[in-house]
Amino acid sequence: MAAVIEFQHVTKIYHRVFSEEKLAALSDVSFETTAGQVCAFLGPNGAGKTTSINMLMGFFFPTSGQIRVFERPPGDLLAKKQIGFLPENFAFHKFLTAPKLLRFHLQLAGRNPNNAGSRIADLLAKVKLNGYENLKIGRYSRGMVQRIGIAQALLCDPQLIVLDEPTSGLDPAGRREVLQLLAQLKAEGKTIFLSSHILPEVEQIADHVIIINRGKMVRSGRLQDLLATGAQVEIVADRVPHELAQSALRGAIVEPTPQGVRVVVDTARKRETVEALWAAGSDVIAMTPLRSTLEELFLKEVDQPGGAQ
Amino acid sequence: MKVRAIALNTFSGLVRNKIIILFCAGCICILLLMLASLLTLRNLRGTQNAEMMQMAVLPLIASMMTFVSGFGSLLAAWSAADAVASEMRSGTVLAVLARPVRRWEFLLGKFLGVQLMMFVFVLLMLGLNYLLAWIGGATIETTPWVLIVYPLVRYMIYSALGILLVTVMHPIVAFCIVLVVMIAAGLVAPGNPETFMPQWLRTGLFYVLPSSNLLSETRFLTITRATLRAALWTDHATALAYGLDYALVCFLLAAWIFRSRSLSRD
Numbered sequence: 001m002a003a004v005i006e007f008q009h010v011t012k013i014y015h016r017v018f019s020e021e022k023l024a025a026l027s028d029v030s031f032e033t034t035a036g037q038v039c040a041f042l043g044p045n046g047a048g049k050t051t052s053i054n055m056l057m058g059f060f061f062p063t064s065g066q067i068r069v070f071e072r073p074p075g076d077l078l079a080k081k082q083i084g085f086l087p088e089n090f091a092f093h094k095f096l097t098a099p100k101l102l103r104f105h106l107q108l109a110g111r112n113p114n115n116a117g118s119r120i121a122d123l124l125a126k127v128k129l130n131g132y133e134n135l136k137i138g139r140y141s142r143g144m145v146q147r148i149g150i151a152q153a154l155l156c157d158p159q160l161i162v163l164d165e166p167t168s169g170l171d172p173a174g175r176r177e178v179l180q181l182l183a184q185l186k187a188e189g190k191t192i193f194l195s196s197h198i199l200p201e202v203e204q205i206a207d208h209v210i211i212i213n214r215g216k217m218v219r220s221g222r223l224q225d226l227l228a229t230g231a232q233v234e235i236v237a238d239r240v241p242h243e244l245a246q247s248a249l250r251g252a253i254v255e256p257t258p259q260g261v262r263v264v265v266d267t268a269r270k271r272e273t274v275e276a277l278w279a280a281g282s283d284v285i286a287m288t289p290l291r292s293t294l295e296e297l298f299l300k301e302v303d304q305p306g307g308a309q
Numbered sequence: 310m311k312v313r314a315i316a317l318n319t320f321s322g323l324v325r326n327k328i329i330i331l332f333c334a335g336c337i338c339i340l341l342l343m344l345a346s347l348l349t350l351r352n353l354r355g356t357q358n359a360e361m362m363q364m365a366v367l368p369l370i371a372s373m374m375t376f377v378s379g380f381g382s383l384l385a386a387w388s389a390a391d392a393v394a395s396e397m398r399s400g401t402v403l404a405v406l407a408r409p410v411r412r413w414e415f416l417l418g419k420f421l422g423v424q425l426m427m428f429v430f431v432l433l434m435l436g437l438n439y440l441l442a443w444i445g446g447a448t449i450e451t452t453p454w455v456l457i458v459y460p461l462v463r464y465m466i467y468s469a470l471g472i473l474l475v476t477v478m479h480p481i482v483a484f485c486i487v488l489v490v491m492i493a494a495g496l497v498a499p500g501n502p503e504t505f506m507p508q509w510l511r512t513g514l515f516y517v518l519p520s521s522n523l524l525s526e527t528r529f530l531t532i533t534r535a536t537l538r539a540a541l542w543t544d545h546a547t548a549l550a551y552g553l554d555y556a557l558v559c560f561l562l563a564a565w566i567f568r569s570r571s572l573s574r575d
Contacts, residue, residue, distance in 0.1 A: 057407055059572040077409040085407035091400040093318060095325050107314035108408035152404065 002071065003032035004160050004191045005039075005056060010065035012051055012215075025051040026215045028065070033193055033208065035159075038186050040206035040223075040294075041195040044302050048215040049195045050088055053164050056193075057085055069160070081109070084158035088165045088195075090149035094138030098129055098148050101137060102155055109156045123151045128177065142169035150178065154185075161185060163194040167201065179204060203227075203294040211301050218301045226297055232290040233270045235263040237282040248276035260285050311410050315418025319392050320425045326395075329388060336380045343373050347444060370441045377437060379491075381430055381460060382467045386487035387480075389423045389468035394480035402572055413564040420472060420560060427464040431457055455545075462552035466519045467491070469559035476566045494518040519555050 012026040026048045033039040043049050054060040055067055058075020072079040092101055102120045103113035124130045127147040132140075137148065146169045153161055166182075167175040175198065182192060182205050196202050202209075209226055211219040219226065240261040245254045252273065253264040261282075265273045267289070274284055292300075323329055347369050393416070396402040406415060435456050467487055474483035497506070497515045506514070 054403075054571075054573065057403070059403060059406065061569065061571065077411070080407065080409040083407065085404070087400060087403040087407070089400065090404065092404065093322060093401055095321060096318075104314055104318055105404070105408060108311050108405060108410050110311060110409060149404075 002035065003068070004035050004037075004070060005031075005033040005193060006066075006068040006071075007031050007052070007056075008066045008068075010052075010055065010062045010067060012048070012055060012060065013063045024215050026055075026062075026212075029212065029215070029217050030065075031210050031217065031220050033191060035191050036186075036189045037207050038182070038192045038194070038205050039208040039210065040202040041193060041210050041212070042199070042202070042294075042298055043195075043212040046214075047212045049212065050164060052212070053087075053162060053193075053195060056162065057083070081156070082159040084153035084156065084161045086149045086153040086161075086163045086166055089168070090145060092137045092145065092148065094136060096137055097134055098124055098137065098151070099133050101148065102152060105152050105155055111156065119155075123154060126154075126181065127151045128174075143171060143174050146170055147174070150181070158190070160191045160193065163192065163196075165196055166194060167196060167198055175201060199295040199298055200293070206294075209294065209297075211298060213302050219297070223294070227291050227294065232264050233267055234286075234288050234290045235265065235270070235273060235277070235284060236260045236286040237263060237277050237284050240277065240282055241280050244276060244280045244282075248280075249273065264290060311408075312414050312418045312421065315405070315410075315415060316421035316425060319419050319422025322395070323388050323392060323422065323426045326388075326391065328391065329384070332384060332387065336377070340373065340377065343369065343376070347373070347441075370444070373441060374434075374438060377434055378460060381427065381434065381464055382491055383484075383488065384430065385423060385427050385464035385468040386471040387484050388426060389420065389471035390475040390480040390483045390487075392419045392423055393472055393475050394483075397572070406572060412568050416472060416560070416564050416567055420468060423468045424461070424465060427461060427468070431460050431464070434460065458549065462549050462556070463519075465556040466552055466559070469556040469563065470519070473559045473563040473566070476563050476570060490518055494520060520551070 007029050010026055010029045011024065014023045014025055016022070029048075029052065041049055041052065051060060055062055056069060056074055058073075058080075067074050069076070069079045070082055093104075096104065099120050102123065103116065106113040106116050121130065124133065127150050129144065129147050129151065132144065137145065140148065146166070150163075150166060153163065163182075167178050170178060179201050182194070185192060186205060192205075194202070194206075203223070206223050209219070209221065209223050210217060236257070236259055238260045240249070240254060240263065249263060249265070251265075252269070253262070255262050263273065263277075270287065274287065277284055350369065396405070396419075402415070406412065435453055438456055470487055470490065471480075471483055474486055478486075493514055497511045497518065498520065
């Protein structure tokens with residue numbers, strides 16, 4: 001499958017004016033994203049995510065290496081026609097209203113805004129901004145600005161959607177709506193390249209994960225593979241006799257939860273543990289292979305001392 | 310359509326720009342003060358020595374028009390610099406250039422948006438010209454195109470210069486440089502008396518700086534001599550072509566610098 005985004009040994013070094021000082025924002029970063037994939041681009045603050053996205057959009061130029069978007073250089077008009085972009089902390093012309101802003105962006109995309117009334121109304125409804133058509137963007141809350149940003153990113157039905165922190169400034173309900181929207185776009189076969197700090201949400205929709213730290217790529221791969229089933233299972237039972245915890249469950253993690261007692265044991269001991277629980281009169285409610293979360297993986301990769309140096 | 314959309318959007322932004330509104334309000338206040346003294350002089354004219362008063366009124370009107378015209382040059386330079394810089398500062402440029410818009414199209418849209426505002430300014434200035442001529446008891450007996458086209462071309466030069474400078478520096482620094490350029494261009498103009506500058510510097514600056522005297526409508530028309538001085542159409546064509554050429558060179562340089570500039574939020 002053809003790569004939609006391709007980074008090949010990309011390095012970006014910032015030079016301070018009138019000084020010898022150099023800062024490597026990205027060092028030899030290579031990855032690719034294929035069509036229909038939801039790619040999460042993760043990293044702590046200052047890792048180089050926004051620099052990468054700005055280079056992908058043609059706003060910055062790499063010091064070395066090559067970037068291709070739809071097999072074209074970044075900033076190419078034909079490539080940009082297929083991209084919907086939401087920058088971090090999106091800013092708009094504050095004197096415009098939402099429909100006027102979307103019409104302006106349609107004109108920038110070379111489309112006729114006069115026939116787009118229903119498209120604009122649909123989009124505003126999709127991002128829950130219907131009813132605010134006459135309010136100027138300067139009077140919007142942070143969350144509303146983020147919503148109109150998402151609407152403009154989706155305006156021209158792009159094949160690739162690049163989102164830099166799409167849920168920043170949104171309340172939990174707003175974040176859930178954005179997540180649902182992204183899931184819907186994923187189902188439509190769109191390619192989504194997103195950067196976010198809210199990892200549990202990313203975990204729900206991402207297929208592919210790229211983690212960068214201090215300008216270097218530290219982990220990349222399919223989310224499923226990165227969060228591969230561990231060597232432990234989690235068993236939830238309705239009650240566990242105290243004696244059992246002292247004998248048969250010795251060495252296991254046993255902790256009460258609202259759903260019952262949670263027992264974490266090595267996979268090799270799962271059968272023995274379940275039989276012991278049944279024998280003691282406990283009812284096993286659930287048994288699931290324990291896998292690490294994206295947050296655990298991220299923290300492990302980012303916190304490694306010197307790992308990303 | 311893209312350039313037109315950017316130009317109209319720029320125009321809408323400029324007429325709402327608080328600094329520009331403040332700038333214009335200051336100009337109007339100074340103009341009203343001058344107008345008050347003008348009206349006082351005009352009222353005295355009937356009772357005192359009429360000829361002497363007329364001699365005082367007409368230069369005052371001429372200085373008012375010079376002030377308004379000079380203010381237009383500053384307005385053009387600041388508007389152009391701010392139109393580009395504010396997009397960079399706020400980050401709206403990222404949303405615009407994420408669309409299939411070339412960087413030079415963005416700059417051209419900004420430039421045309423500023424010209425649209427300056428066209429409105431020139432029309433207001435034209436109205437003021439006629440009003441002041443009427444107050445001063447003079448009549449402008451000429452076609453108004455000189456009063457529209459000449460200042461517009463002059464403002465094109467200053468706005469293109471503003472755009473060129475702001476692609477590499479802060480808008481306030483860019484504006485200050487344009488201001489210095491305006492003053493220096495006036496000092497080295499051929500009609501001006503000798504200045505402290507050595508001749509070689511004067512000549513060099515005359516060739517490099519925009520010759521705003523050449524593009525001044527006062528070459529052909531002043532309020533004290535309110536008929537169009539006879540000029541061949543080739544004179545007009547040469548002067549206007551010079552101005553347009555200067556503006557084009559500045560704009561092309563700006564587009565060339567801007568094409569390789571990193572677009573980050575300043």
